[in-house]
Amino acid sequence: MLTNLVVTAAERIGEFKKRNRDYDEQSVTPGAVQDFEPQGWSVARELKTKFKLRKPRAEDHNLENRFWCCLYRLGYLELNSGRHFKIPIAQGIEKQIDVFAKDSETVVIAECKTAETYRKKSLQKDLGEFESNKRQIANALRQHYGKDFKPKIIWLFVLSNVAVTTNDAARARELNINLLKDKELVYFEEIAKALGPAARQQFKAEYLAGQDIPALDNVSVPAVKTKLNGTPVYVFSCKASDMSRIGFVNHRDLRDPNSAPTYQRLVNPNRIRKVAEFLKGGGYFPNSILVNFQFRPRFDTALTSNDKEIQFGHLYLPKKYKSVKVIDGQHRLYGCSLLDENEREPNLFFVAFDKITGTEEANLFAIINKEQQKVQKRLLDELDGELKWDSKIVNDRVQAICSRAIDQLNAAYGSPFEDMIVSPGINASDDRPLTLPEIRKAIISAALVWRVTNKENWAPGPYCVAKRGQIDSSETLDRLRDGLAWYFSEIRSFDPDRWERGKAGRICNNFGVPSYVRLLSEIIRHIEKTDGVSATNLSLKDLENSIRPFLEPVRKFVQTATDNDFETQFNVKLGSGGIKQYYFALSKITNASLPDFKPTGFEQWLSELNKEQQEQADRTAKWIQDVVHKHVVATLKKNYGDNFFDEGINNKEIQVNAHKKRLEDDSVTRGGPERYLDFLDLRKIVEQKENWAFFEGVFNLQLPKQKKGLAKYVLWFDEVNRIRRVAAHPFERTYNQADLEILQLVASQLSKAGLGTTPQAKL
Numbered sequence: 001m002l003t004n005l006v007v008t009a010a011e012r013i014g015e016f017k018k019r020n021r022d023y024d025e026q027s028v029t030p031g032a033v034q035d036f037e038p039q040g041w042s043v044a045r046e047l048k049t050k051f052k053l054r055k056p057r058a059e060d061h062n063l064e065n066r067f068w069c070c071l072y073r074l075g076y077l078e079l080n081s082g083r084h085f086k087i088p089i090a091q092g093i094e095k096q097i098d099v100f101a102k103d104s105e106t107v108v109i110a111e112c113k114t115a116e117t118y119r120k121k122s123l124q125k126d127l128g129e130f131e132s133n134k135r136q137i138a139n140a141l142r143q144h145y146g147k148d149f150k151p152k153i154i155w156l157f158v159l160s161n162v163a164v165t166t167n168d169a170a171r172a173r174e175l176n177i178n179l180l181k182d183k184e185l186v187y188f189e190e191i192a193k194a195l196g197p198a199a200r201q202q203f204k205a206e207y208l209a210g211q212d213i214p215a216l217d218n219v220s221v222p223a224v225k226t227k228l229n230g231t232p233v234y235v236f237s238c239k240a241s242d243m244s245r246i247g248f249v250n251h252r253d254l255r256d257p258n259s260a261p262t263y264q265r266l267v268n269p270n271r272i273r274k275v276a277e278f279l280k281g282g283g284y285f286p287n288s289i290l291v292n293f294q295f296r297p298r299f300d301t302a303l304t305s306n307d308k309e310i311q312f313g314h315l316y317l318p319k320k321y322k323s324v325k326v327i328d329g330q331h332r333l334y335g336c337s338l339l340d341e342n343e344r345e346p347n348l349f350f351v352a353f354d355k356i357t358g359t360e361e362a363n364l365f366a367i368i369n370k371e372q373q374k375v376q377k378r379l380l381d382e383l384d385g386e387l388k389w390d391s392k393i394v395n396d397r398v399q400a401i402c403s404r405a406i407d408q409l410n411a412a413y414g415s416p417f418e419d420m421i422v423s424p425g426i427n428a429s430d431d432r433p434l435t436l437p438e439i440r441k442a443i444i445s446a447a448l449v450w451r452v453t454n455k456e457n458w459a460p461g462p463y464c465v466a467k468r469g470q471i472d473s474s475e476t477l478d479r480l481r482d483g484l485a486w487y488f489s490e491i492r493s494f495d496p497d498r499w500e501r502g503k504a505g506r507i508c509n510n511f512g513v514p515s516y517v518r519l520l521s522e523i524i525r526h527i528e529k530t531d532g533v534s535a536t537n538l539s540l541k542d543l544e545n546s547i548r549p550f551l552e553p554v555r556k557f558v559q560t561a562t563d564n565d566f567e568t569q570f571n572v573k574l575g576s577g578g579i580k581q582y583y584f585a586l587s588k589i590t591n592a593s594l595p596d597f598k599p600t601g602f603e604q605w606l607s608e609l610n611k612e613q614q615e616q617a618d619r620t621a622k623w624i625q626d627v628v629h630k631h632v633v634a635t636l637k638k639n640y641g642d643n644f645f646d647e648g649i650n651n652k653e654i655q656v657n658a659h660k661k662r663l664e665d666d667s668v669t670r671g672g673p674e675r676y677l678d679f680l681d682l683r684k685i686v687e688q689k690e691n692w693a694f695f696e697g698v699f700n701l702q703l704p705k706q707k708k709g710l711a712k713y714v715l716w717f718d719e720v721n722r723i724r725r726v727a728a729h730p731f732e733r734t735y736n737q738a739d740l741e742i743l744q745l746v747a748s749q750l751s752k753a754g755l756g757t758t759p760q761a762k763l
Contacts, residue, residue: 002144004081005100015081016072019065022651023054042689043711056689059160059652063112064098066653067158067180070189071108075197076101089136097137099158102151105213106204107141110156110180117646118161123168130155131175150214154207156180160652178207182656194269198244198337205248209322213245216319223315225299232354234299234315235288237347240336247291248322249330250358268331275335279346288349289329290364292356295320324352327361328368389473394458398449401473402440405481410436416488416499420508433502433509442514442579446521449480462524462535462543479540486544487520488513490551494558498566506566507558515582522587522599523550530596553593554586617735619759620743621724625679627755628699632682633674635694645674650688654681679724683717698753701746716746 006015027050028036033043036053044054057065064083071079079101086094099110111130115121138153145151155177164179172179180188184206191199223236298316305312318324326333336346353360388400410421421439422432443449450471451459460466463483465475491499491507498505506512524535527546535543561569569585584605591597636648649655654677661676677685686695692712702713723739747758 002087002140004085005078006081007078011081012072012077012079015079016069020069022062022065022653023056025052025054027052040689042687042692046707046710056650059114059116059650060112062652063114063158063160066189067110067112067185068099068101070185070192071099071101073192073196074188074200074203076103076108076200078102087137087140089133089140095133095137099156102145103200105151105215106154106208107151108154108156109137110158112158112160113162114160114652115162117643118163120163120165122165123157123162124171126157127168127171127175127177130157130177152204152208152211154178154204156207158185160185161646186656186660195272195334196338198272198334201244201247201337202249205322209248209320211321213319213321216242216245216317218316219319220300220314220316223299223313225301225311225313225315227309228353231356234293234297234352234354235350236315236352237349238317239345240333240348241345242317243289243291243324243348243350244333244337246318246320246323247326247333248324249326250361271331272335272338275331276338279335279339284346285332285348288351289332290327290351290353290368291329292325292327292353292361293318294323294325294355296355297352325361327353327364394450394471397471397473398444399440401449401471401477401480402443403436405443405477405484406436406439408477408481409485412485415485416492416508420502434513435510438510438514439517442517443480443484446517448483448517448521449476460536462521462538464536466536483540483543486540487547488516490548491516491554494555498558506570511578511582512570514579515586518579518583519554519586519590520547523547523590523597526550526597526599550590550594550597553590557589614735616759617723617726617740617743620747621720621726623756623759624720624743624747624750625724627750628679628682629677631698631755632677632685632695636674636685636691639691639694645672648691649685650690651681651684654684657681679721680717683714686717687712687714698750698755701749703742703745716742720746 006012025044026041027047029050033041033051033053039055041053041055044052046052061083068079080097080099083098084096085100086096087100089095097109098112099108101108111126113121113123113126134153134155141151141153142149155175156179157172157177158180160182162181164181169179188199188203191202195202219242221236221238223234225232225234227233295318297318299311299313300316301311301313303312304310332348336348339345356364388396389404391397391400406417406421409415409417410419412418417434420432421434421436447461448463449461450464451461460471463476463480465472465479495505495507499508501508503509507516524543524547527533528535531546538546557565569589570582584599584602587597587599587602588606591602633644636644640648645655645658655673657678658673658676658681662670662673665676685691686699696712700713701716702708702710703716703719706713706715719742723735723743726735726739750756751758
């Protein structure tokens with residue numbers, strides 16, 4: 001009988017938590033630390049009464065854990081526990097198995113092999129020993145699980161840093177032992193993280209290609225057989241789970257040499273989840289997924305038509321793994337796989353080609369995703385006003401009300417928005433500078449119609465009319481439309497010429513209008529808080545009279561400002577951060593005359609650094625990143641020589657990621673893998689026990705709020721990494737004074753350590 005297995009959810013989660021890291025950890029008393037340090041342990045953090053120690057795991061241990069965690073994410077429900085799992089192969093004799101996993105159809109038996117540096121390593125002896133034990137292992141599985149369990153066994157050598165020779169590869173194929181190398185492991189790790197158990201069929205397809213699936217024996221579906229451009233095709237519907245079993249997506253990240261050319265990118269996890277949520281909500285897909293049979297399927301004709309190229313009959317699904325390639329529609333197929341067992345499994349429609357070539361598949365994929373004209377999202381947004389008007393979902397109904405209100409304002413004679421909103425299919429211009437989605441998003445974000453109190457409850461906003469706990473769509477539409485018409489008529493009246501100039505006038509555009517909508521919302525909130533009233537209960541006339549005084553400072557500015565003044569105040573860039581900047585600039589104008597008006601986030605915005613300081617911080621963060629990277633690489637070269645990347649970095653994940661990014665870099669100036677290390681990778685390299693002595697004198701930098709007495713002060717790596725990302729999003733995230741102080745402290749210490757002259761000193 002097999003022991004040391006995890007079979008329950010709690011056991012699997014517990015084992016995963018132990019394995020999903022590259023170090024061992026334990027707590028000891030302060031006095032015992034020195035006893036553990038010679039064994040490779042180092043202090044990770046200080047607790048109240050103890051020290052938390054960590055010790056890097058050996059590379060073979062890490063490789064076993066990586067593959068085990070990959071199978072766990074793939075949804076295997078029975079796996080080995082610990083590193084001492086053994087299968088009895090004879091009386092009193094057991095065979096240790098590095099990684100074991102089982103589901104209802106398959107068993108994975110894996111042996112892991114690694115080397116300290118990338119090199120050739122003969123596998124002939126290991127392959128021979130593995131082969132000699134396969135029959136006994138299979139017998140042991142039958143004895144443990146019963147004779148009725150007849151799994152497909154995936155025999156694997158998981159390799160890292162091992163260059164496989166031609167002879168070893170041929171020998172492995174001969175013995176039906178699969179070699180899973182670094183590239184393939186990274187691929188399956190990524191797809192497992194993206195899809196979870198839905199990716200298990202992709203894993204099986206790779207290593208069981210062409211083998212029978214007993215559960216699909218004699219499974220047929222009604223189908224139509226016809227031809228497209230002379231090629232036989234089948235049109236049919238079947239369960240998503242059946243197609244997932246036989247289907248395979250030829251991702252470029254795997255680059256299966258037997259399936260060239262590869263044309264599909266890895267699935268997008270967000271799209272997969274959205275598909276699943278859409279299906280859970282009762283949605284369905286009326287369009288077809290495009291696939292290609294790798295084996296000619298059986299088709300029994302039941303009825304013919306007047307058109308000789310159209311036949312009706314029964315199509316028998318192939319019963320072999322990897323017998324169908326998915327050309328287009330992988331997100332729909334995988335989205336179905338994320339549904340729980342107790343949820344409705346949908347039927348999907350398929351158009352299946354009969355053994356077209358890989359090149360023809362790639363051409364079809366290109367045509368669908370490049371040549372075919374897709375419906376503009378803007379048109380779908382405008383249709384929301386019609387499609388979701390009577391929706392029982394509050395959010396959908398609010399979107400419909402907002403869409404229809406904007407549409408009516410665009411069509412109304414004399415409206416401030418008359419013919420100012422661009423129609424779908426037409427590009428925005430100076431005379432039509434607005435788009436419906438941007439205005440609608442602003443109205444919803446400003447909670448003018450409804451306010452979310454928690455995930456399940458809502459409260460009416462200032463322009464909502466609610467009756468018996470429900471939104472009255474028609475009356476809310478009238479109130480919202482009339483309220484916006486009055487408000488923006490006021491804004492237009494401040495300078496009608498500037499308003500009509502559209503984009504050039506810097507008011508009536510997709511930055512200005514959403515910003516004024518947000519200002520309206522904050523003015524109303526301020527009135528409610530100050531006067532103790534609910535705007536929802538005020539008549540439009542009373543609400544307008546309360547709002548008007550807060551617009552007076554803006555009116556004075558607009559009427560007297562020059563084009564240069566507008567350029568200085570409202571010259572914002574693309575992105576939602578631009579709206580934030582524009583809105584706070586409006587708030588600042590109002591606050592100057594009405595000091596009590598302080599919208600949420602306004603004071604923080606005022607305290608943020610000015611432009612010159614922002615630019616200085618950008619230069620300093622870039623300087624720190626560059627000099628630290630150069631010093632780490634130079635120090636590794638000095639102490640480890642030409643083989644520094646392999647010998648000086650004991651974290652294989654860092655090495656693999658760097659090599660992967662290097663290969664993806666098409667630049668003619670592509671450098672060595674050390675060029676592609678991330679900033680936080682540098683911290684891990686510096687912290688290695690073997691390396692710390694080389695770097696301690698330069699990189700052991702204590703931040704002001706850190707405790708005294710720590711063995712290593714490297715938290716500044718994390719702080720600099722957080723701060724340096726601000727430059728990529730200057731309008732959404734800006735430096736504050738504390739950020740600048742950290743940058744100045746770190747730069748000063750690095751400069752004193754001899755790493756160069758800081759940007760501050762150069763200025």
